[in-house]
Amino acid sequence: MSTLLWVLLLLLLVYSILPTILIRLFGIGVYKKGRGGNGIALTFDDGPDPEYTPQLLDLLKKHQVKATFFVLGSKAEQHPELIRRIHLEGHLIGVHNYVHWANAFLPPRKVRAQLNSSIAVIEKITGETPIFYRPPWGIFNLFDFLLMKRFRVVLWSLMVGDWRSSGGKERIIKKLLAKLSSNDIIVLHDSGQTFGADEDAPVHMLEALADFLDICKRRGFTFLRIDTYTQIDELAKRQPASWVKKGLIQVWLRWDRLFHWWFNIRPIDLHHPIFYSRVCKYKGKPLQLDNGEEIRSGDLVLELHFNNERLFHMMAESNSMVQLAVHMIREVQRFLPVLTAYLYMHREVRGVYGVTMIHRGSRQLGFTVEQLPEGLFKKASQLYLRLLLYVFHPNGRERLEASKSQLSPRIVAISVQELMKRYPVEPSMTAAETRSFAVQG
Known part of the structure; x- marks a missing residue:
């Protein structure tokens, strides 16, 4: 292996691999799971999507569930009516970069530019500044630690691979029920247009989610936006x-x-x-x-x-x-x-x-x-x-x-x-x- 390749691997290790491991394993500076109450936080990445996001919003409205959407700034710019609807129906909007690129392959200046562009788009549509951020694939770089002063960085405690179509809704619902616990932050996807995803995967996600919401209602779970979750936890910390x-x-x-x-x-x-x-x-x-x-x-x-x-x-x-x-x-x-x-x-x-x-x-x-x-x-x-x-x-x-x-x-x-x-x-x-x-x- 050439010296140049070794140097590149070492740089990648220091720049992204080690920071990602530290953050994902030990939760340094990020929010991965709630600590109080009996809630569940539903979060959706990669949207808005003109085909699947309206169906998702109809389903959430039917069940009177509030969720958190980590949107791509480029898609928000293309579909402002969906961002406006998400906001008006009481859901929380966070940022998922301007395009779906991993921070491991972006310099700090480019990451900041992506975030600033996304924030500007969302502010223009909703009048509110998003403060919650989830990097694509949950991958970080060394300089992302600085972003934690500006944003509440949110990961997840339950992921079920809903970006794949194989196994249909049965695979998704089985994984959700097998791993579910109180205070989970669940990540799902309302778009299948990102790298590695199946285009029709959201069809199965929506079918599984409909059953999942019925089951959770019977079991007594409540669904909370991420900002409500963090407020509950901050209140719990202040209790004597x-x-x-x-x-x-x-x-x-x-x-x-x-x-x-x-x-x-x-x-x-x-x-x-x-x-x-x-x-x-x-x-x-x-x-x-x-x-x-x-x-x-x-x-x-x-x-x-x-x-x-x-x-x-x-x-x-x-x-x-x-x-x-x-x-x-x-x-x-x-x-x-x-x-x-x-x-x-x-x-x-x-x-x-x-x-x-x-x-x-x-x-x-x-x-x-x-x-x-x-x-x-x-x-x-x-x-x-x-x-x-x-x-x-x-x-x-x-x-x-x-x-x-x-x-x-x-x-x-x-x-x-x-x-x-x-x-x-x-x-x-x-x-x-x-x-x-x-x-x-």
Whole structure:
């Protein structure tokens, strides 16, 4: 290999390969995934496209979903009406260079010129200056670190290869559901005209996205623009929490994982674990349910445990115990048809029960709410749940003082028969959703 070629490879290594590796692996100066809430950020690259972007906007409007579009300045210039529509329909517009060239092959001056041209086009159309930037292919050069003072650079946590047509929509939806988790930033593409892409690939992306949005709605996910995501995370950073409390939270979450492993407690829905559960024998006094049924000692029940990591985020976002209860009720309402489907695979189970302090609204959902019998278990449960509130809530001490009368743990239970009557399995539930928890049974 000639000396010149070695020099060129070394320059490429220093100029682009090492900066890209550092940024992609360690997230230096970029935004890759949200940290708070239960949202998903949908982002779309390479547009606007006169054929596929209008279809995408119609689909997002139908589902009342807001997204983020990283557009090419050259295409924005060719299709100002699409940029105007994206903006007017409440979506966020970011920059994806003027043309789809990798920063590895551009000098710093050319990268700045591409960004300035794109910003000028978008400003002229919308009247607003974009501050979010995603370089093509997520490739950086050494001087892009300087851009991080001017832009919020956004990458992704979930990519599914939707720029290829092979496998159709089934491949895309399968990858989305297999890898999806709360706070993901998903990258999709509303154009197939860039290097390496199939021209008809957006057809399959749109078909998969339609199914995906239906599934996410049932699972209780919300969709956020990138700027909303970053605002939530900045707010979370400002919330008062000592290093001791942060340490306690981490210790508690690790204990949770150990507890779940030891007692074989698993999520109902592997891709959206709102609740964890185990099938076990009920031990205690007979539970007389509101529908006339009874759960007796020795009956098989599904014991529910709320996902404490999700609870932590919900507490951080709630201003009061009442607001927290409302959030939990909404989550439970979305979850119950999934629980019904799960119990069809466990016909031997007689009822579902758990112990919680946040039981407001449970009766309206069909659950029986009972006092815990006096004794050691009640005292231990009360101590555990109050400690949980103190550790997880940003203002836990104040909440405990203000809500002592409300913080009494209750048994919450429902029979399987009543659950199936009130929350039948939705006909539109897909096979992919069923497979997401079938491996447990």
